[in-house]
Amino acid sequence: MNWQQKLREWQSCEHLDSGMKDQLKTLSDPAELEERFYKYLSFGTGGMRGELGVGINRINDYTIKRVALGLAQYISEAGASQHGVVISYDNRHGSQRFAKWTARVLASQGVKVYLSDQLRPTPQLSFLVRHYHAFAGVMITASHNPKEYNGFKVYGSDGGQITLAAAERLLTILNEIQNELAIEAEPLSAYVNNKIINLFGEEVDTLYLEKLALVSQNPAQTSRFGSNVSIVYSPLHGSGNILVQKAFQKLGFTNFRVIKEQAVPDPDFSTVMSPNPEDEQAFALALDEAAARPAQLILATDPDADRLGAVVIKNGEPIFLNGNQIGVLILDYIIRSTKEHERLKDFFIAKTIVTSDLGEKIAAAHGIETRNTLTGFKFIGEQIQLSEAKEDKHFLFGYEESFGYLAATFVRDKDAIQAAILLAETALSCFFDGIDLIDRLNDIYEQYGYYAECLETQMFPGKDGLIQMNRQLDDLRSQGFIQLDGFELLCKEDYLSSERWISDDQKCLLTLPSSNVLKYIFKDGSWLCLRPSGTEPKFKVYYSVHGKSKVETANKLENLKAAFHRLIKK
Template identity: 45%
Template sequence: MSGEAQAAAEYRNLAREYLSREEHPVFRKELEELLASGDEKDLADRFYTRLAFGTGGMRGVIGAGYNRMNPFTVSQATQGLANYIRKAVGLEAKPVVVIAYDSRRYSRLFAEEAAKVLCGNGIIVRLFPSLRPTPELSYAVRYFEATSGIVVTASHNPPEYNGYKVYWSDGGQIIAPHDSGIIEEVRNVTGSISRIPLESAMARGLFFEIGDAVDEAYLSMVAGCSLRPKLMEEKGKDLKVVYTPLHGSGLVPVEKSLSSMGIDVITVPEQREPDGNFPTVEYPNPEEASALKLAIELAQKEHADLVMATDPDSDRLGLAVPEDAECSSYRLLTGNQTGCLLADYIFSTRSELGRLPSDGAFVKTIVTTDLQRRIAESYGITTYDVLTGFKYIAAKIAAFEEGGRERFLFGGEESYGYLVTDKVRDKDAVSAAFMVAEMTLYHRSRGTSLLKRLEEIWERYGYFQELLVSRRFSGAEGVRKMADLMDSLRSRPMQQIAGLQVVEVADFLKGTRCDVEGHGLGKLELPSSNVLQFFLEGGSKVTVRPSGTEPKIKFYASVACEPELGLDEAKKLAGKRLAAVEETIDTLIGS
């Protein structure tokens, strides 16, 4: 028998094994029909590997098989989580897990499967009765003083995906030592999975549906983020916002929080209702211009002051603002630009009102623009860089609390995630939308706009422009290609990028900083991660990072131009440099 035939036979054996463990009829039927069809390629993709439970939980295509999101893989992961909780906390402590889910296909089913397994292991579960934003799950973990939390979501991925993220007692996504401990327990789940029906769990005092009190507390917290509450109360009625939840979970909290201030919120009717098929967009991602197309068209008709979009689990916020007084055209803001405007508003307002603490701290990821660092430092605020992933921002907040030395003021990442409060420990599009509305009203009261303020920021601190290039690599061959590319960049680092000399290479996997000749420049203090950063002359940089949740590799480029150059010339130069950087990246990845 050839190697290919042996592999096909093994995949069929695994498929039969899966069928013996999967109880849901829809997923069983899907695989039974696939086996009957003889599609060996599809079968191989479902069984050549197992859907990995990593440091960010798990995310994958919905379907039958070990390499898919389905009731069995969710139950298996939850059994591992339950085993870890029982060892780390103990049932005598009466551990509690809060569960939320978004509008994706099978999200409610997967949430209930997780609840059945946790209750079957003697762990108390509090489940939201309908879809809720990811940031509200984070808030609820802290509200209930829970041991852990789960949110079923694939964030902004295409409709065929779903996912499962785990949180710990601080409300942040799991980090060391819990991440590795849970991963190990999930890998060790090979036998039976304990589960009980939710009706039985309720009768035994193990299962509870969450009532309205958490929603009310969360919305009260959002309103409490206001830095100028009187401005919102007096001028909110003068602001018109077009909003789209992109068929996701942001609808109720965003509408309620903004409307409570008298703001005229007009929600895109075609995208208002939750729908896991996301029929009006290719990707439900507020980073994509196409996702805001309907919202911008409605804004032009309504002459809206602001366009807002949240992704399906409402942790990311996208914005578009008018380019003229007639609102005939709108400009999309990048995640970095929105982050700069928020940092500028929060720090300057606190300074003006005498509420800027001497120990204030700002936290951003290593791929987020350094323009935000310049803004923070101009107000005497310490900036901390962390690895990509909001869980590291949450961990920094926890460290501030434990050490009692710094006070968190704001955090953000370039991928449209912001945190304007320490009451939530994940990016929060709901509270960020509330703060953006207040910021817009404030600048209007000064006779200016968000776009004009952004230009003022560039003129003062320098012009920064960023570029993100992503390339997807599917299947086992794609994983190998990504690994080969990272190995090549480590062994033969680039000497020049876009005509600019590389002056430093930071390898976060090895924890080293060196020049292009390999001479050591010091150690990195962040956790080990498969990331490379190339620092160029003049303050520009290029970061290379395989995604931790998707089969893709990402290149983040940032070009910096000093204020002395003048804004018009800086924009031209930055554009040319980024075009050259993109050419280099295309060559590397074989475009």
């Protein structure tokens, strides 16, 4: 694609949105113009996400309409236009407008649409795809990314993120659509009047809340004693506020208060640097509230309410839980609650290959199978579908280190509202045992070993970012080693070639789908994993270690990080 030609198309377009025209007039740097127009924004394994702004390598009305048209053609090709598409959105800049454009473009191609009348969370969208027996779903969100971002996330008929095969076919269709400026549709009201677009409202909130009763492990106890757990909650300006409040009130967690300043769905996220519950700074206002009026537990959900972060107040001091810790606390609670009335060996849990092995160790101790997946909750949701098709084991719990969790399968993506209920119930269970969540976590460590994890991210901005990122991975692939300082290599897993290398002359095939991921596993059980993002030019390095004590484990983690840093600097 010639970027200068594409730029001229936008500059000469008479009906181009006035805001886009104004942005174009302010841009003069050829490098920036090229970066905005040299390619269409990448469509990854679950959709697209990127910065807002003018250009085909940005999120705007025209790039949204292009993807919506591609989705319409994909649905038509499958003969599923009357099965429909469910659309929801979060609080970000342009989200409601993008949702309406998506609905209008789909409707213009004869595709039935169910459109939310206001912002609603991603897990609720997943639920509604199944509720309406729709062929697909679209969530307009950039999840936990900064305010400059938005995105277009696509779901399949099972309520999970689209499969790799579906994403590949959609990308092929999109590559044929080069006329984003020519895509138009009738006003929304015309399609509503013709009942091609169907608006839904509070009635779906009631349906979702009824399903949440399936999540509670001990509803009678929670209803009677839930007020013994004092909770502060922040939706971080996003879409989780209404459903989390209603769920907690309905179940019995009445000792519950919301950070008012962050209950407003503000697209600028004006009270936080980043609307990410993985970021400790996002809890600043909640910590102030807990200091003014004591609380035991602080919870926060990201803008589309699929990720949950948590802080425990112990002896007046905040202790931040990471995603692995929240996951094992909930898993341990579910197992202890389930053990009394179910055959645990009939269940499985699912986690990603970059998630701590502690959950697998806990599951194994109770005869529960663990199914490891590639990074991304879509693969955990896929395990539910596969298990149902085979009618083998039942899904018990799924989680990933990046603060995503799922227990009840009426949703097929990570669900922060389910996780909030379960973590609050775990805290209530601890209350009856005379301990708190940190005590429970330490009990788990004492029984199964101390685990510590770390994530490092390296950004590769600009036009050549992806090239530089992949070159660094290729360099690491070519470097062979049997020892990384004091860590002796057990095996190397290369998910791009689908091979596990035990030694130079011993290898076996991996069963997971091909992916540009490298994982080094050491003989003491430590590991590190390298994974480029599927939607952004960034590179993640995951570390995991375990030992017999907290101090030993912390030292191991620092040593492994330092050893790897020396390796990549060679």
